[in-house]
Amino acid sequence: MTIPIKWLPIVLAAALQPAMAGRAEDALLASLRKAHPATRFDRVAPTPVPGLYEVWMGDNVAYVSGGHVRYLVFGHLFDTRRMRDVTASRRAGGMARQASPETVAGASDGAVDMPAIALEDAITLVRGTGARRLLVFTDPACAYCRQLDATLRRLRDVTVLHYLLPFQGRQLPEAIWCAQDRDAAYARAMADGAMPADPASPCATPLERNLALAARLGVQATPTLVFADGRRVAGALDSDDIEAGLARAAGGTDKADSLARSAHGTHRQ
Template sequence: MQRLPARCSVRAQRRDEDRVLAAVRKAYPGTAVDRAVRTPMPGVYEIWMGANVAFVSSKNPRYMVFGRLVDLKTMRDLTDAKLRAARVIEAEPSERAADGPAYIGPMPVADAITVKRGTGRRVLSVFTDPSCGYCRQLEHELQKLTDVTIHYYLLPFQGREAPLAIWCAKDRPAAYAAAMGDAPMSVVREAICEHPIDRNQALAAKLRVQATPTLLFGDGALVPGVMSADELDARLSAMLDKSKIKEGVSDATLSFE
C-alpha cells in the first residue's frame, strides 16, 4: 500500500485556529471566547466559551451553531468528551477528584511514553491526546514537577495521525514535547511502526476514561482535566509520604518478629 503523507503541521493548524479565533472575537467583542479548535469537518471550527461550545464556518463567523458534532459513520459523539473535560476543568479542585480508586494494579508501561526527572520516585500516569488543547495546558504544569516519573498513554480521541506520528518517531519523548509546544510535527495517514494506540484505547475504555487529559494516580484515583503544578506536587508528595509510612510499618514488623 502506498503511503500518503499529509504535509500538515501542528504549527500550521494553530495558525488557522488563531485566525478564526481573532475573527470571532472581532465579530463578537462582548463575548468571552477562549479558543478556536479545528474539527474533522473542513472549514468548521469549535468556538469555546468557558464550558460552552459552538461551531462556526471559517469563511463566515457571523453565524454560530450550538450542539454536538457526531461522526455518523462510527456513531461517535465527537463533542461529548470535550464538554465533560471543560466542565471538570471549570469545577473546583475538590469537585474534580474521583469518588474513589478506579484502578489499582500494574499498568502496561511498555505502551506508554515514559519521562523521568530527578529521582523519579513520584509516579503519575496521564491519558493524553496530542491534538487536545487542555492536554497542552496540563503539560505546561507537568513540566514544572521534579523527582517524578510520568507515563503518557496516547489516545486518538481527536484522530489517530498525531498519536501515530509521535509513537513512530525516533525520540518519542522529544516528539511528544514538540507536539505540546510550538514546533511543527509532520503527520502521516497510516501507521509506520508497531504501536499501542488500540491497546491504549481499550485500556481507557476499561478504566472509563472519557476525556483527555485524565490523570491516574498511584492509589488508583482517576482525575480528569487540568491540575496545577502546586496541586499535583502536593498530591504526589502526600502519596509518597503514605508509601514511606507503610514501608516503615512493614520494616518495624519484620524487625519485631
C-alpha cells in the same frame, strides 16, 4: 471601642453575610431535593461566578443558577483569565475531602496495580529521582493536554507515563509514536501542536491497547491523571493540585490537604 450608629447597618451586614450565604445554599439544596426526589444531592457550594452554584451528587457535579432548580448544567467551569479548569481543581483539591474520590474501576483497594500496566506502551518522562509515579492519558491534539504537559514538566522527582489516546484523530499520535526521536516529537507536539519534523515510516503503535486500558480504568476524558493510590481526575490541573494528589498517593494526607487549599477535566472531545 464604640461604633458610630451610622456604621451599624454596614457592620451588621458584614457579620451576617456568611450566615446568609450558608442559608442560601441550604435552601437551594432543599429545593433541589424536593424538585428531584429520585436524585441524591449531597451538597451545594458557591462558585466564583455570582449566582452560580455547584451541585454535588456523589462524584458528579452540575451547575445551577440561583433558584432555577429545573435546569442543571453539566460540564466544566473554566477560568479563562488564569487558564484554569475550576471544576477539575474542585475535584482534586480541598473539596475532595467532602466528595468521594474517583478510584480505578476493578481495583478492590482503590490502587492501580502498577506492575500490571504496560510501561512500554507509554511515553515516559522522568524528572529528578523519578520516585513518584503518575499515569496521564493524553491526546496531543487536545489543547488542555498541552496545557497540562507544561505543568508536568515542572514537577520534581516524578515519573510520568503518558498514554496516547486518539480521541481527536490518529494521525498525530501515530506520527509521534513512529518518529525517530519519540520523546522529542512528543515534547514538540505538546509545545505547539506540530507534527514531527521528520516524516516517519508507518510502525506498530499501542493506540488500541491504550484505548483498551483507558476503558478498563474508566477513562473517558483527556487529559486524565491516575495517581498511584487509584485516584482519577480529569482536567488540566495546576501544580499544587497535582502535588496534592501525589502526596495523598504517598500517604501524606495532611500535606496534600494543605497543598490543595486553593481549590477553585475536559471530557472526551
